[in-house]
Amino acid sequence: MLHETRRFPPPAELAADANVKADAYDEAATDRLGFWERAADRLDWTQRWDTTLEWNPPFAKWFIGGKLNVAYNCVDRHVEAGRGDKIAYYWEGEPGDTREITYGDLLTEVSKAANALTELGVGKGDRVAIYMPMIPELPIAMLACARIGAIHSVVFGGFSADALRGRINDGTAKLVITADGGYRRGAPNALKPTVDEAVVDCPSIEKVLVVRRTGQEVDTHDRDVWWHEIVDRQSEVHKPEPHDAEDPLFILYTSGTTAKPKGILHTTGGYLTQVAWTHNAVFDLKPDTDVYWCSADIGWVTGHSYIVYGPLANGATSVMYEGTPDSPHRGRWWEVIQKYGVTIFYTAPTAIRTFMKWGQDIPAQFDLSSLRILGSVGEPINPEAYVWYREHIGGDRCPVVDTWWQTETGSIMISPLPGVAEGKPGAAMRPLPGITADVVDDQAVSVPNGGGGFLVIREPWPSMLRTIWGDDERYKDTYWSRFEGMYFPGDGAKRDEDGDLWLLGRVDDVMLVSGHNISTTEVESALVSHPKVAEAAVVGALDPVTGQAIVAFTILRGDVEGGDELVKELRDHVAKTLGPIAKPRQIHVVAELPKTRSGKIMRRLLRDIADNRSLGDVSTLTDSSVMQLIAAQLPTAKSED
Ligand code: ATP
Ligand code: MG
Numbered sequence: 155m156l157h158e159t160r161r162f163p164p165p166a167e168l169a170a171d172a173n174v175k176a177d178a179y180d181e182a183a184t185d186r187l188g189f190w191e192r193a194a195d196r197l198d199w200t201q202r203w204d205t206t207l208e209w210n211p212p213f214a215k216w217f218i219g220g221k222l223n224v225a226y227n228c229v230d231r232h233v234e235a236g237r238g239d240k241i242a243y244y245w246e247g248e249p250g251d252t253r254e255i256t257y258g259d260l261l262t263e264v265s266k267a268a269n270a271l272t273e274l275g276v277g278k279g280d281r282v283a284i285y286m287p288m289i290p291e292l293p294i295a296m297l298a299c300a301r302i303g304a305i306h307s308v309v310f311g312g313f314s315a316d317a318l319r320g321r322i323n324d325g326t327a328k329l330v331i332t333a334d335g336g337y338r339r340g341a342p343n344a345l346k347p348t349v350d351e352a353v354v355d356c357p358s359i360e361k362v363l364v365v366r367r368t369g370q371e372v373d374t375h376d377r378d379v380w381w382h383e384i385v386d387r388q389s390e391v392h393k394p395e396p397h398d399a400e401d402p403l404f405i406l407y408t409s410g411t412t413a414k415p416k417g418i419l420h421t422t423g424g425y426l427t428q429v430a431w432t433h434n435a436v437f438d439l440k441p442d443t444d445v446y447w448c449s450a451d452i453g454w455v456t457g458h459s460y461i462v463y464g465p466l467a468n469g470a471t472s473v474m475y476e477g478t479p480d481s482p483h484r485g486r487w488w489e490v491i492q493k494y495g496v497t498i499f500y501t502a503p504t505a506i507r508t509f510m511k512w513g514q515d516i517p518a519q520f521d522l523s524s525l526r527i528l529g530s531v532g533e534p535i536n537p538e539a540y541v542w543y544r545e546h547i548g549g550d551r552c553p554v555v556d557t558w559w560q561t562e563t564g565s566i567m568i569s570p571l572p573g574v575a576e577g578k579p580g581a582a583m584r585p586l587p588g589i590t591a592d593v594v595d596d597q598a599v600s601v602p603n604g605g606g607g608f609l610v611i612r613e614p615w616p617s618m619l620r621t622i623w624g625d626d627e628r629y630k631d632t633y634w635s636r637f638e639g640m641y642f643p644g645d646g647a648k649r650d651e652d653g654d655l656w657l658l659g660r661v662d663d664v665m666l667v668s669g670h671n672i673s674t675t676e677v678e679s680a681l682v683s684h685p686k687v688a689e690a691a692v693v694g695a696l697d698p699v700t701g702q703a704i705v706a707f708t709i710l711r712g713d714v715e716g717g718d719e720l721v722k723e724l725r726d727h728v729a730k731t732l733g734p735i736a737k738p739r740q741i742h743v744v745a746e747l748p749k750t751r752s753g754k755i756m757r758r759l760l761r762d763i764a765d766n767r768s769l770g771d772v773s774t775l776t777d778s779s780v781m782q783l784i785a786a787q788l789p790t791a792k793s794e795d
Contacts, residue, residue: 158537162544162577164553168526172573174435174587182587189588190216190616193431194423197222197467198231200396203423207614212634212641213621214614216424221396224403224422225301227430228466229264230394232257241471244445244494245290248337248477255290257469260297263290263385265392267298270385274361276329278303278397281405283327283359285309285318285349287336288476291365291381292452293462295331296404300422303397307405307417310453310751311336315351317773324417325405325623326358331381333365334372340481342368350375399423405623406455408561409750410774416632417623418455418561424616426467428565432586433464436555436569437498437527445524447473448500449487454752455561456531459617460500464565479505484512488520488547499547500529500557504689504753506539506547511688511711514546522547527572528554533754534657536679537579544579558582558657560643562633564617567591568655580679583654589615593647593655598637606648606671608661611641646673663757665694665702670735674757677704677738680731684724686714691747691755692738695764703739705764707747707784716743746780748772760784 164172182189187206194203194217203220232240238258245253255263276282282304286292292308299306307325309318322330330353335344346364350373353359364372365381372378403422407415433439439446446465450456465472473494479487491499509517528548530540535556544554554577558568568591570583585591590612593601601607618641622629636642646658658664658673665672674692681690689709694702708724710716721741729737748756751774762769763785772778 158578158580160537160541160579162553164573164575164577165551168438168553169573172571173438173440174571174573176574178435178571178587179584186588186590186613190427193588194220194427194616196430196434197227197426203399209614211639212630214618215400216616217399217427220399220423222399222423222426223301223394223396224426224463225264225268225297226394227426228297228300228463229257229261232469233261237469240469242466243290243293243472243474245474246476246490247289248340248475248481253290260294262390263294264297264301265390266385266388267294268301268392269388270363271298271302271304271329273384273388274329274363274379276302276304279402280304280329281307281325281327283307283309283318283322283325283330285311285313285330285332285345286365287311287333287343287345287367288451288474289333289336289365289367290474291333293466293474296452296458296462300403301392301394303395303401305402305404307407308453308458309407310451311345312453312751312776314773315348318348319352319355320773321407321415321417322352322356322359327356328358329361329363330359331363331365333367334370335368337368337477338481339478342370344368344370346370346372353377397422400620402620404458406458406561409454409752409754410771414771415774416628417625418619419621419623420564420617421620424618425564426463428615428617429459429464430467432566433460433470434468435571435586436557436566437500437529438572439465439468439470439498441469441471444470444497445473445494446470446498446500447475447491447494447496449475449479449505450500450502450531451752455564456500456752459565479508485516485519488517488522491522491525492520495524497524498527498529499525500531502532502753503530503535503539504533504749504755506530506535506543507682507689510539510542511709513712514542517546522549525549525552528552529557530554531557531559532752534659534675534679535580536675536682538679538683540579553577556580556582558645558655562619562643563611563615564619567611567615568657578654581650581654581656585655591655593649594637594640598640601649603649603651603653606646606658608637609643609645609647609655609657610637611643663693665692665704667694667702667704667735668700672704672736676732677706677728677736680728680736681706681708681724683731684727686710686720687724689747691757691760693757693761693764695739695761697739704736705760706738706741707744707760708741709745709747710743742784744784746777746783748780748784749776750774751776
């Protein structure tokens with residue numbers, strides 16, 4: 155229903171010099187496995203594979219017989235190639251303290267940490283839970299696990315003791331690596347007490363390894379070991395053993411937007427192949443000149459793939475920032491970009507919409523002229539946010555790449571290539587070379603251009619999840635049962651007249667109003683295209699007349715005041731933009747929306763509120779008080795014709 159005509163061709167220079175050009179699509183279409191073999195050859199293998207793909211649906215194995223060490227590929231090989239002095243991370247602590255970590259430093263630190271893990275009795279195949287702030291010891295701990303073949307399970311540092319305990323027990327981890335705390339919003343934020351509370355009921359945990367970051371006082375227990383006491387005295391030499399391409403690399407739990415989080419299992423060879431290839435292609439990374447920054451937290455998949463494994467495999471120089479965007483002031487991110495001369499910036503629509511709400515005069519105070527490419531991930535980016543991002547952050551010259559993927563896919567699957575595609579605000583465009591994505595109807599038939607339906611992936615890809623940890627049945631049910639022989643990610647999509655893809659949000663969120671399927675994403679985009687609206691979340695509430703009725707929750711921009719007049723204006727605006735069928739029954743003006751820790755709106759909770767049900771699982775919510783706040787606001791915010 156949404157009509158978007160703005161187009162942004164790639165800058166000529168970028169197009170001419172792009173790492174990956176249009177011919178890659180044909181190359182991969184002609185010989186998909188050959189294409190992925192060449193991508194795998196960008197890595198260093200101790201032993202080359204003999205079979206590229208073994209596909210026993212829905213179980214895939216890639217690069218069978220191949221052996222490699224992920225940490226060696228991310229660290230040692232760059233040092234051996236003479237780039238030991240190159241910066242791997244410019245780390246910026248929230249209070250303003252900084253560390254520069256070269257590839258040489260990383261090799262030393264990862265080797266010592268790997269030796270320490272071995273001393274602590276951690277070996278190949280053991281699970282290690284990591285619950286840390288955004289400090290350099292976090293990627294170091296992950297790489298140390300990868301190096302020895304232990305399986306890391308990173309749990310976002312803001313989760314509760316319950317959430318941490320559940321994940322530790324699901325993976326039966328032997329060790330937790332944590333810190334006394336980290337800095338958030340200008341203050342030390344303790345982590346260790348949460349770990350202490352969690353591990354009381356974690357029988358598999360033998361030790362807790364603690365990094366000192368804030369100097370906060372911590373309770374000590376027999377199981378505790380200080381990082382500086384054990385890691386610092388280790389040898390700086392550690393020989394990386396080759397691991398099988400199908401040995402597990404990590405477990406990561408999905409963000410829990412739709413249901414109970416799932417422990418997604420990734421393996422080494424295929425995962426590293428595709429994260430490295432996509433990081434090089436989608437961000438057009440020039441490792442000698444670019445300074446790359448992904449603002450995500452390493453606790454979710456974007457951080458795993460595009461702060462740790464992809465950039466390091468490619469020998470990139472990255473920025474890593476510990477804290478929140480508003481600390482000590484709302485221009486902190488732009489200050490970081492100015493300070494380090496960031497050229498590639500990757501963030502989420504939720505952050506962009508927050509910056510829109512704070513106002514464009516904030517980024518305008520900083521020199522952002524180093525930027526050349528902008529990325530977006532996590533949710534559909536509505537056209538207004540895309541254009542704002544391009545204009546106010548990208549100086550109207552940087553292409554925006556909207557990257558669709560999931561914890562399960564491991565790497566980016568659908569995205570424009572910045573030197574190839576003409577950007578369309580709101581569209582994720584085409585599947586990347588080597589990926590066969592399609593949009594099908596409920597009979598599994600491809601929809602024509604102009605049609606909408608279910609996004610599916612037709613062929614296995616190297617960085618696909620191998621299963622849900624310990625639950626092959628749930629793996630089959632969740633992803634492979636809806637459409638025979640196809641991977642179903644749970645998202646809806648449409649294919650426009652040019653054949654380009656637009657993500658429409660989760661199919662569970664699609665509303666059925668008087669017999670019409672209406673996507674929450676489109677109504678949200680229409681609301682955010684109104685100059686007074688900063689954010690919107692839309693759900694279908696039970697309605698005796700129309701089956702479902704559209705209920706919207708909106709956050710207003712800057713100093714805009716709510717009220718009945720505005721609500722009417724917004725309802726009319728949606729009706730005018732999308733048609734009268736999409737006019738919301740109610741619009742509630744709220745101060746906050748319920749979001750997961752990765753910044754995604756939890757529509758299922760808003761649906762519970764709209765239908766007056768008791769709330770479902772809230773364990774992955776950033777701030778559970780938000781739900782009470784919204785519920786308390788409802789009666790007064792109600793407006794009906
Ligand atoms: P759970 O599966 O537990 O409900 P989740 O799906 O939020 O959690 P993630 O794997 O972090 O966990 O998120 C992946 C989902 O995020 C995708 O399935 C999609 O719905 C959404 N998404 C990510 N990137 C984009 C994008 N560029 N455009 C549209 N949607 C996106
Ligand atoms: Mg999901």
